[in-house]
Amino acid sequence: MKTQVPVTMEKAFIKAQKLVESAEDIKIYSHIDCDGITAGAILSTMLDRMDKEHEVEFISLDKIDELKLENELTIFSDLGSGQETEKLSTSSSKILILDHHPSLRGPNFNNSTIQGKFLEINPLFYGIEGSNEISGGGMSYLLARTFGHTDLSWMGVLSGVGDMQNSLSGKLEGLNSMILQESINEGYVESIKDISIYGRQTRPLFVALSYFGDVNLPITNNKTEAILLLNKLGIEKKNGKNQRSLCDLTAEEKGKLFSELVRMLSKEVPAKYIKHVPKLVSAESYDFLNEEKYTPLRDASEFSTVVNACSRNKRADVALKILKGNRNTAMDEMEILSKEHRRYLALKIELIENEDMIVHMENLQYFEGNGIKSEVIGTIAGMILSYGDWKKPILGFTQISDENSGIKVSLRCSRLLAYDGIHFGHIIRKVAEKVGGSGGGHSVACGAYIPSNSKEEFLNIFNNYLNNKISN
Numbered sequence: 315m316k317t318q319v320p321v322t323m324e325k326a327f328i329k330a331q332k333l334v335e336s337a338e339d340i341k342i343y344s345h346i347d348c349d350g351i352t353a354g355a356i357l358s359t360m361l362d363r364m365d366k367e368h369e370v371e372f373i374s375l376d377k378i379d380e381l382k383l384e385n386e387l388t389i390f391s392d393l394g395s396g397q398e399t400e401k402l403s404t405s406s407s408k409i410l411i412l413d414h415h416p417s418l419r420g421p422n423f424n425n426s427t428i429q430g431k432f433l434e435i436n437p438l439f440y441g442i443e444g445s446n447e448i449s450g451g452g453m454s455y456l457l458a459r460t461f462g463h464t465d466l467s468w469m470g471v472l473s474g475v476g477d478m479q480n481s482l483s484g485k486l487e488g489l490n491s492m493i494l495q496e497s498i499n500e501g502y503v504e505s506i507k508d509i510s511i512y513g514r515q516t517r518p519l520f521v522a523l524s525y526f527g528d529v530n531l532p533i534t535n536n537k538t539e540a541i542l543l544l545n546k547l548g549i550e551k552k553n554g555k556n557q558r559s560l561c562d563l564t565a566e567e568k569g570k571l572f573s574e575l576v577r578m579l580s581k582e583v584p585a586k587y588i589k590h591v592p593k594l595v596s597a598e599s600y601d602f603l604n605e606e607k608y609t610p611l612r613d614a615s616e617f618s619t620v621v622n623a624c625s626r627n628k629r630a631d632v633a634l635k636i637l638k639g640n641r642n643t644a645m646d647e648m649e650i651l652s653k654e655h656r657r658y659l660a661l662k663i664e665l666i667e668n669e670d671m672i673v674h675m676e677n678l679q680y681f682e683g684n685g686i687k688s689e690v691i692g693t694i695a696g697m698i699l700s701y702g703d704w705k706k707p708i709l710g711f712t713q714i715s716d717e718n719s720g721i722k723v724s725l726r727c728s729r730l731l732a733y734d735g736i737h738f739g740h741i742i743r744k745v746a747e748k749v750g751g752s753g754g755g756h757s758v759a760c761g762a763y764i765p766s767n768s769k770e771e772f773l774n775i776f777n778n779y780l781n782n783k784i785s786n
């Protein structure tokens with residue numbers, strides 16, 4: 315795993331630097347998710363500092379084919395590699411791609427017919443993994459870094475976490491860890507050896523514990539049990555009038571909680587998984603030191619939820635303002651969007667749970683999203699897993715959009731399945747292709763787009779494919 319930018323890759327970034335320096339009018343297209351929006355914020359800040367005329371637009375992947383390039387330089391960040399971006403090229407436009415998804419072209423295309431007008435920089439060209447070693451925002455940061463803007467490294471950390479690059483190992487690795495180190499050196503980030511629970515800054519500890527979902531424990535979806543657990547361990551729930559959060563615990567208290575969670579989990583999981591249990595409970599967490607404690611912007615993982623809440627309500631502009639530090643009105647808007655986001659998720663979870671909408675097949679479980687916005691179907695699948703059977707993956711289906719009758723399917727599963735060697739990102743791609751769709755992603759969080767009438771066939775192929783791979 316590389317923790318330094320390879321020389322050949324550095325050379326590519328110097329070429330990119332020249333492209334940017336020589337352009338007077340620049341357009342940025344970036345992906346409309348946490349990683350992509352943060353990538354856009356990094357590039358936009360970089361261009362602001364150079365006084366370059368530019369515009370940022372956040373789009374979904376299916377929109378790329380329709381674009382008409384009208385600017386001197388167009389930068390694609392966190393997207394563009396997996397699309398036929400070269401076809402957009404015109405005689406008067408230059409293209410720069412900073413992406414970390416698998417490329418349709420490969421490194422040699424840069425030297426081909428449209429040489430000098432098309433530059434794609436992708437970690438995979440340099441033997442660096444795009445799923446856990448660097449994100450789209452990380453690639454954008456590496457460009458900003460060639461101009462000396464190492465103070466933007468904290469956004470590289472945020473995009474790595476937002477892209478779930480740390481989800482399996484519990485920490486940022488490869489080039490992500492280099493970016494993390496730079497952000498620590500700059501005094502923007504603190505890395506903390508911690509317990510792997512979401513909501514470190516904003517959720518009362520017992521609430522955060524009740525969302526434990528990789529394995530169903532007595533505390534899962536049960537706040538009373540979570541409180542009893544804290545009582546048993548002698549961990550105070552309150553600090554004066556205020557509920558304590560994970561970030562308030564002492565190292566000793568975290569140690570006690572860690573041991574108890576490991577003990578509880580080891581009782582619950584099949585023998586072959588026991589060796590992986592500690593990885594489920596421990597993780598590095600990242601605090602942004604310039605953000606106030608107990609706010610959702612202090613913790614990298616909670617910050618990424620805020621960005622997602624904005625984008626999923628089609629207000630990426632609010633997230634962009636917050637990232638770039640234009641906070642005044644954006645903070646209020648962000649709070650409203652976050653509340654709305656949480657309310658929407660809670661309503662949908664309640665519906666699926668109350669109506670018993672999880673359907674069990676031999677090797678998987680699924681639910682029909684009936685009108686759930688396709689932007690959040692993955693988030694909801696992840697949350698609903700704790701109401702189903704953690705030993706199987708869960709798939710959520712929903713219509714792509716009002717205009718597109720195709721189906722979006724999202725899959726989530728316990729990290730234990732991935733530690734055991736299953737990579738659902740690869741599996742979902744194969745199965746989706748068999749029914750005429752496309753898909754991919756991480757081992758524990760991935761998705762696909764499939765034709766509108768192919769759900770049954772997709773489910774059957776998927777279920778059969780998992781024969782003997784899932785232990786029930």
Ligand SMILES: [Mn+2]
Nearest residue numbers: 349392450477
């Ligand atoms: Mn990404």
